[in-house]
Amino acid sequence: MLTNPLDSNPSFQLTASYGQFSKVETVGLAGIGVGFLALAVALFGAGTIAPIPLFAIFITGVAGGSLLFFKRYSARPAGIQNDNIFFSPNLWRGAVAWILGVILTGFYVLLYWFPGTMEHAIRIFDPLSWTLRDRPADQWLMYGTFYTLAVLIMGVRAIIKYRHIPYQIVRSVSVTFFQLVLAFIIPAILIRLNEPELYFSYFWPLDFDAIWPSKVSDLSSSGSIGTFFLFWAAALSFVATPILTYFFGKRWYCSWVCGCGGLAETAGDPYRHLSDKSLKAWKIERWMIHSVLVAIVVLTGLLWTNSVTEGAILGDFSSAFARTYGFAIGAVFSGVIGVGFYPLMGARVWCRFGCPMAAVLGIIQKYFSRFRITTNGGQCISCGNCSTYCEMGIDVRWYAQRGQNIVRASCVGCGICSAVCPRGVLKLENGPTDDRYNGPILIDRDSIGVLD
Amino acid sequence: MSRIVIIGNGIAGVTAARFIRKAGDEPITIISAESEHFFSRTALMYIYMGHMTYEHTKPYEDWFWSKNGISLVRGWVNRIDHTTKTLFLDGGRPIEYDKLIIAVGSQPNRFGWPGENLDNVQGLYSLQDLQTMQEATSGIDHATVVGGGLIGIEMAEMLHSRGIPTLFLVRENSYMDYLLPAEESQMINNEIRRHHIDLRLGTELKEIIGSDGSVSSVRTSDGDEVQTGFVGLTAGVSPAIDFLDNSGIETNRGVLINEYFETNVEDVYAVGDCAEFRDPEIGHKKIEQLWYTGRRQGKRLGLNIVGKKTPYDKGIFFNSAKFFTIEYQTYGHIAASADEATGSVLWSDTDSRRLLRINYSRADNTVVGFNAFGVRLRHEQCEAWLHGRAQVEDVVREISRALFDPEFTRKIPGGLQSSSPVST
Numbered sequence: 001m002l003t004n005p006l007d008s009n010p011s012f013q014l015t016a017s018y019g020q021f022s023k024v025e026t027v028g029l030a031g032i033g034v035g036f037l038a039l040a041v042a043l044f045g046a047g048t049i050a051p052i053p054l055f056a057i058f059i060t061g062v063a064g065g066s067l068l069f070f071k072r073y074s075a076r077p078a079g080i081q082n083d084n085i086f087f088s089p090n091l092w093r094g095a096v097a098w099i100l101g102v103i104l105t106g107f108y109v110l111l112y113w114f115p116g117t118m119e120h121a122i123r124i125f126d127p128l129s130w131t132l133r134d135r136p137a138d139q140w141l142m143y144g145t146f147y148t149l150a151v152l153i154m155g156v157r158a159i160i161k162y163r164h165i166p167y168q169i170v171r172s173v174s175v176t177f178f179q180l181v182l183a184f185i186i187p188a189i190l191i192r193l194n195e196p197e198l199y200f201s202y203f204w205p206l207d208f209d210a211i212w213p214s215k216v217s218d219l220s221s222s223g224s225i226g227t228f229f230l231f232w233a234a235a236l237s238f239v240a241t242p243i244l245t246y247f248f249g250k251r252w253y254c255s256w257v258c259g260c261g262g263l264a265e266t267a268g269d270p271y272r273h274l275s276d277k278s279l280k281a282w283k284i285e286r287w288m289i290h291s292v293l294v295a296i297v298v299l300t301g302l303l304w305t306n307s308v309t310e311g312a313i314l315g316d317f318s319s320a321f322a323r324t325y326g327f328a329i330g331a332v333f334s335g336v337i338g339v340g341f342y343p344l345m346g347a348r349v350w351c352r353f354g355c356p357m358a359a360v361l362g363i364i365q366k367y368f369s370r371f372r373i374t375t376n377g378g379q380c381i382s383c384g385n386c387s388t389y390c391e392m393g394i395d396v397r398w399y400a401q402r403g404q405n406i407v408r409a410s411c412v413g414c415g416i417c418s419a420v421c422p423r424g425v426l427k428l429e430n431g432p433t434d435d436r437y438n439g440p441i442l443i444d445r446d447s448i449g450v451l452d
Numbered sequence: 453m454s455r456i457v458i459i460g461n462g463i464a465g466v467t468a469a470r471f472i473r474k475a476g477d478e479p480i481t482i483i484s485a486e487s488e489h490f491f492s493r494t495a496l497m498y499i500y501m502g503h504m505t506y507e508h509t510k511p512y513e514d515w516f517w518s519k520n521g522i523s524l525v526r527g528w529v530n531r532i533d534h535t536t537k538t539l540f541l542d543g544g545r546p547i548e549y550d551k552l553i554i555a556v557g558s559q560p561n562r563f564g565w566p567g568e569n570l571d572n573v574q575g576l577y578s579l580q581d582l583q584t585m586q587e588a589t590s591g592i593d594h595a596t597v598v599g600g601g602l603i604g605i606e607m608a609e610m611l612h613s614r615g616i617p618t619l620f621l622v623r624e625n626s627y628m629d630y631l632l633p634a635e636e637s638q639m640i641n642n643e644i645r646r647h648h649i650d651l652r653l654g655t656e657l658k659e660i661i662g663s664d665g666s667v668s669s670v671r672t673s674d675g676d677e678v679q680t681g682f683v684g685l686t687a688g689v690s691p692a693i694d695f696l697d698n699s700g701i702e703t704n705r706g707v708l709i710n711e712y713f714e715t716n717v718e719d720v721y722a723v724g725d726c727a728e729f730r731d732p733e734i735g736h737k738k739i740e741q742l743w744y745t746g747r748r749q750g751k752r753l754g755l756n757i758v759g760k761k762t763p764y765d766k767g768i769f770f771n772s773a774k775f776f777t778i779e780y781q782t783y784g785h786i787a788a789s790a791d792e793a794t795g796s797v798l799w800s801d802t803d804s805r806r807l808l809r810i811n812y813s814r815a816d817n818t819v820v821g822f823n824a825f826g827v828r829l830r831h832e833q834c835e836a837w838l839h840g841r842a843q844v845e846d847v848v849r850e851i852s853r854a855l856f857d858p859e860f861t862r863k864i865p866g867g868l869q870s871s872s873p874v875s876t
Contacts, residue, residue, distance in 0.1 A: 020615070078648060079777030082504035085615040164777070166860035278513060365661040376856055377831025379772050379781065381743045382463070382511040383495035388504050401511060418858055420503075424781055424828030427856050 022075070028068030035061025039121060047120035055124040059149075066153045070160050078164035080420055082389070089345065091270055097343035105340030112331045115139035131186040147263060148184040151176050154266035161269070167428070169417050171255060175262040183259045188303075195225045201257055203236045206357035207297045208330060211237070212300060212322065213307035228244025241363055248430055250361040251413025260334065260351060264391065265414060270349020272416065275346040275393035282393070285353055285410065292329060293359035298326055304349065329354065348391045352410055362409030370430040373406035375399060379425045386417035386426060400425050407436055454550035456757070457539065458482045459529050464724025464746035464753075465555030466490045471754025473520050481547065482522065483539070485528040487579050489514060493557075494743050496582050497606045501613040506579075525833050532699045534717045551757060554696075554707055554715075555720040555750070558689035558741065560603075565685075567660030570667045573683040576603055585684075589616060592681030596620075596670050598657045598688035600627050602773055605640075607684040608649050609776055619650045619670070619678055621657055631788055635800060636823060639807060640775045647776050657683075685777055689741060691726040704728055711763035713753045723753045736766055744771065768838050770831065783834040784821035786811050794820065797848055799868040808851075808864060812844035819847050827864060828856035 021029065038057035041047075047054060073081055090096035110117050118139060125137035125145055133141070157177035162168035182201040191197050196219060204210040210233045219226035244252040254261045275281075299321060306314040314321065323342075338350030351358050365371060374398070380403070386396035392410045396417045399406045418426040456472060458465040461484035469480050482490075495509040517524055527541040530550070560575020562568050572588040574581060589595060595602050595611045600622030611618045612774045624630060626637040627644065639657040644651045656673040660683055671677045691706035702708045702716040706728030713721045725741040727749070732738050740749065745766075752764045772781045786809060790796060795814050800807040806826035812819050822834050833854040837847050847854075848868055855864060 077777055080503075082501075082503040086502045086505050089501075098586060165858055166862070170860055193657045374856075376828070377835065378744060378747075378770065379831055381494040381772075382492040383498060384492060384504055384508045384511070385495075385498065388508045397511060415858060420780065423772040424779050424856060427828070429859075 015396075022071065024071045024091040025069050028065045028071070031061045031065025031068060033065070035059070035063075035065060037061075038064060039124075039175045042124045042364065045120050047123040048127065051124040051126050055127060058124065062149065063153055067156065070157050073160045074163075080422075081161055082258050082420065085270075086272065088408055091273075093274070093344055100343045101341060104342060105336055108331075108336040108340050108450060111139055112335065113145055118142070125160055132185070134190045135191070144184055144187075147259070148179055148269040151179040151259075151262050152266075154269065155262075158266050158269055162419060165287070165415070165419050168419065171415065172265065174256045175258075178257045179259050179262040189226065196222050198225070198229045198231070199259075200229070200232060201259060203213070203233055203241070203357065205237075205293065205300070205360065206258070206260075206355055207233070208296055208300075208325060208356070209322065212303050214303075214322075217399075241361065242368070245361050245364040245371075246369050249413050250358070250365045250411065251371070251428075253361060254351065254358060254412035255414045258357075260338070260355065263339065263348035263350060268342055271342050271346050272348075272391035273346070273388050274344065275348060275391055277387050277390070277393050277395045279395075282395075288353045289355065289362070291355050292333075293356040295325065295329075296356045298374065315444050346391055346393075348412070351412065352392050358377070358410070358412075366409040367409070368433075370433055370436070371411075372429060372431070372436045373399075373402055373417065374426045374427045374429050376423075376427065379401060379423045381423055383422065383451070385420040385422065391416070391421045396426070405436060453478050455548065456480045456551045456553070457547060457549035458553040458555055459539070460484060460553075460555035460557055460724070460726070461487065461490045461524070462493060462555060462557050462724060462746060463490075463600065463743055464557075464750040467665075467747050467750025468553055468555065468723060468754040469522055470520075471751050472757055473522065475755075475758035478523060479523070481523045481525055481549075483525045483527055483529060483541070483547070485526070485542075488524060488526055489517070491579070493577075496579070497574065497610050500582060500586065500610045501772055521528045529695060532696065532701065532720075533807075534700055534720060537719070550719065551752065552720045553721065553757075554726060555724045556692050556695075556726045558725050559692040560685055561690055562685060563687060565657055565660055565687070567662055567667065568685065570660055570662040570666050570683075572667045572681060573660055573685065575685045575689070576607055577689055585610075585682075589614065589682050592616060594619065594678070594680045595682040595684065595871060596657075596678065596680040597684040597686060598670075599623055599685065601688060603689075604684070604686035605644065605775055607686055608644065609647070610739075611615065611682075611684075612647055616654060616682075617648075617650070619680065619817045620644065620652065621655050621670075621672060622651065622653050623656050625654045627651070627653070629788060633786065633790070633823070635808060636809070636825060637788075637797065639800075639802070639805060639825060640778065643776050643778050679832065689725070691728070691739065693726055698839075712756055712761065713764065721753055721757070733766075742771055768835055770835070778826050779824075779828065781824045781827075781829055782822060783829065783831070784811075784819070784838045786821040786823045795844070797844065797868060799838060799864060804862075806864075808868065810844060810847060810868075816841075817844050818842065819844050822842075822854075830854045830856045 012350050032210060035058045038054045038061060042054045086092045088094065122137050122139055122142050127319045128145065129135060129137035129141045155172050158172040169208050178201050183199055185196045187199055199207065209215050216230060255265055285291050302314060303318055303322065306318045333354045334350045341349055380400040382397055382401045384397050386400060390396050391414065392412060394406065394411060396406055413428055415428050456478050458469055458480065461482045465482060469482060472478060472480060476585040489510050490512065491506065491509040492511055495504060498504045499506055499509060514875060521760045525547065527544040529539050530542050531540040537549050539549065541547065558577060560577050574584055574588065576582065576585060589611065596619045597617045598621045602621065608618050608620050626634065627640045629637045641651060641653065652672065657670060658673050660667055661669045661671060667680060667683050669677050670680050670683060693703055693707055694853065696703055696707065700717060701720060701769065706726050707715055708723035708730050709715055709722050709727045710730055713723050713727065715722055724746040725739060728738050749764060756762065768784060770783045786860045787794065793814055795812050804826065808827050809823040810819055811821040819837055822829060851864060
C-alpha cells in the first residue's frame with residue numbers, strides 16, 4: 001500500500017518553511033505594515049490632526065507585529081537559525097535590501113538636512129515628548145524614539161534567536177538597557193529639568209565634541225550636573241577605558257554599552273554576514289579608522305590651543321573646522337552611511353571603518369588586553385561560518401584553521417563566531433596576556449600533529 | 453627542482469601542498485575536476501541550507517594560490533603512465549611530474565538497490581552532488597534518506613531546512629549505535645524526531661520505485677511503500693580510484709600505501725580518504741575518512757616529501773560533528789558497548805540535551821576517552837589527560853579545566869554530580 005509520509009507519523013509536521021511564512025508570521029508582518037502606514041498617514045498631514053491615535057497605531061503595529069513575527073524563531077528548536085539567509089531578497093543584497101537601503105539613507109538625509117519635510121510625522125511624537133521632556137517633539141526626539149524602539153524590538157528578537165546561549169542573552173539585555181536608559185530616558189529627563197541634554201554612555205572621541213573648549217565652557221557654567229558630566233566624560237575616556245579594555249577587551253563598550261553597537265547588534269543582526277572579509281578590506285579599514293582617529297585628536301588639540309591662545313591659531317576658522325568634522329564624520333559617515341547602508345554592507349560599517357573610539361579601544365585591545373578568542377586545538381573544519389557571520393569582517397577561520405588564537409583590534413566581542421561554530425572551536429576569554437597570541441597552537445608535540 | 457603534481461584539491465592534497473611550499477619553492481600543480489579552488493567539503497550542507505554561499509566555503513581567497521606559486525588545473529585525470537611520469541587528462545594537455553600525490557577522495561557507496569540509478573536518487577560527497585541535489589529537491593513534496601551515518605543526518609537536516617518532509621531509514625536499531633553508547637544514541641534519536649524527521653529505526657531500503665525514469669516511492673523492509681521525490685543514499689563512501697585500474701599502482705579498496713604514504717610505484721604517493729594503509733597498527737583503521745585525518749595525513753606527507761621523513765603517527769583520536777542542534781566532540785576511545793575492562797562516568801541533563809561521558813580503564817583507573825554532547829571541551833586539556841594517562845578521579849574533580857562552553861553557560865558540576873543517574 002502506498003502511504004503518504006504525512007499520515008504515517010502523527011508528529012510529522014513541518015516547522016521549517018522555505019521562503020514561506022506561517023499564519024502568525026504573516027499577521028505579524030501585516031501589523032508592522034499597518035504601523036508604518038500610520039506613520040505615512042501622519043507624514044502626509046494627519047499627524048497634526050490626530051497625533052495620539054496615529055502614534056498608538058504606529059507603536060502597536062510595529063512592536064506587536066514584530067513580536068508575532070518572532071514566532072519564526074521561538075516556534076523552532078533553540079539553536080542556530082540561519083536557514084535560507086542567502087536565498088532572501090532582504091538579507092543577501094536583493095531587491096528588498098536595495099529598497100530598504102534607499103529608504104534608510106533617504107531618511108537620514110531628510111533628518112539631518114531637511115527635517116521640515118517630516119514636520120507632520122514629528123507631531124505624533126508630541127504626546128510622548130511632553131510626557132518625557134515637557135516640551136514639543138523635534139526631529140531628534142522622533143529619531144531617538146525610532147532608534148530606541150529598533151534596539152528594544154530587535155533586542156527581543158536577538159534574545160529569542162540566541163536563547164540557547166546565555167552570553168548572548170546577557171549581552172543583548174545589557175545593550176538594550178544602556179540604549180533605553182542612558183541614551184533615551186535620562187537625556188529626556190535632563191531636558192525636562194532644564195539641564196543640558198547629556199548622554200552618559202558616549203565618550204570622546206566618539207562623542208567628538210565632548211571635551212571641546214566650547215562644550216566644556218557651556219557645561220561648566222551650567223551647574224552641578226554639567227560639571228559632573230565633564231568629570232564623568234574625562235574619567236571614562238582616559239581612566240575607565242584603558243582599565244576596562246585591559247580586563248575585558250573592546251567588548252565592554254562596543255557590544256555591551258555603546259548605542260551604535262547596540263543598534264548593530266539588534267537591528268543589524270540580520271545583516272551581519274554582509275561585511276567584507278577580504279584582506280583588502282582589512283587594509284582599507286586600518287587606514288580609514290586610524291585616519292579618523294588622527295583627525296579628531298588633531299582637531300581637538302587645535303581647538304584647545306586656539307582657545308588657550310585666544311584665537312591665535314585658527315582665528316575665526318575654529319568653528320568651521322569643527323563643523324566640517326561634524327558634517328563629514330558625525331552626520332555623513334556615522335549616520336547616512338553607517339546605518340543607511342545596513343542592508344547592503346552590514347551593520348558595522350561605521351564601527352569598523354570610522355569610529356575613533358573603536359580605534360582607541362582596538363589599539364588597547366590588540367596590545368594591552370587580556371581578551372582573546374581562543375581556538376580549540378585542531379577541531380576547526382574550515383567551514384567558514386565564523387568568518388561569514390563576523391560583522392566586523394574578520395576572517396576568523398584564517399586563524400582558527402591554524403589553531404591560532406584570534407587577537408584583532410576590530411573584534412567587538414559579540415560572540416557570534418563562537419555561536420555559529422558547529423564544532424565548538426571558538427571561545428571568548430579573558431586571561432593572562434603572555435600566552436594570548438600563541439595560545440595553544442597545538443600541536444606539534446608527538447601527539448596531535450595536525451597543525452602548523 | 454622536482455615538479456610536484458597533486459590530483460585532488462581537498463584538505464589532504466592542499467595541506468600537503470602547503471607544507472611542501474613552506475619548505476621550498478618546487479613547482480606545485482594541483483589538478484581538480486570538481487572545483488577551481490579548494491573549498492571546505494564539510495560546509496557543503498551549509499550552502500544548501502542558505503547559511504553560506506559557495507564563496508564563503510573557500511578557506512583561502514583566490515589570490516592565495518598564485519601568490520604561493522601553486523598552479524591550479526581544472527581537469528579530470530584519465531590515466532597515469534608512471535614509466536614516463538605523465539598524466540593524461542580528459543581533453544587537456546598531458547602533465548609531467550617528478551613526484552605525484554594521489555588525493556582524490558571518495559565517492560558515495562551504492563549497494564545495488566533496485567532502482568538506485570533512477571533520476572533524483574543520489575549520494576552527497578561532491579560539489580556536483582550538491583548541485584544535482586539542489587535541482588532534484590526543488591519543488592518536491594517528500595524526500596527519503598537512507599543510511600544512518602553522519603552524512604545521512606546532515607542530509608536530513610538539509611532537507612528539513614527547506615521544509616521538505618523527510619523519511620529517514622536507518623538500518624540499526626538506534627542511530628549510529630555502532631559508534632555511540634546507548635545514552636548518546638538515544639539522545640540523537642530524540643533530536644531527529646524533535647525536528648519532525650520520520651526516523652524509522654531497524655528499517656532498510658528494499659526497493660526504489662520509479663515512474664518515467666524518476667523516483668516516485670521507496671519500499672522499506674517492513675513492507676511500507678512511501679511516496680518520495682528524492683532519495684539520498686548515504687550508506688558510507690569509498691575511495692574514488694576507478695581511474696587507476698591498469699595503472700600499475702596497487703589498490704585494494706583504496707590506493708595501498710605504507711606508513712610514509714608511498715605506493716608500490718616510486719615517486720607516487722597517496723593520501724587522505726582514497727588511501728589505504730597496508731599494515732595499520734592494531735586497532736587503527738586502514739582507511740581514514742575524516743576531515744581531521746585528511747589534514748593530518750596531508751601534513752605528514754608534505755613534511756616527508758621535503759625531507760623530514762617520519763612514519764605517520766595517528767596520535768590521539770579526536771572527532772566532532774553536529775546533530776541538528778547538538779554539538780558532539782570526542783577524544784580518545786569510547787566504545788559503543790561497555791566491556792568489563794572499561795568503566796564509565798556519565799553526566800547528563802536530558803532537558804538541556806547535554807551529556808558528558810568519561811571512560812577509564814578499570815585496570816589502572818586511567819582515562820581512555822571522552823564523549824561530549826552539547827558540551828564543548830578543551831582539546832588541549834583532554835589530549836593532555838589522555839596522553840598523560842590521568843587518573844579518572846582527578847579528571848572528574850578538575851573537569852572545569854576542560855570546559856570550553858561560552859561564558860555564562862551553566863557549568864557542569866565539579867565531580868559531575870547531577871540529579872540524573874550517574875553510573876560509575
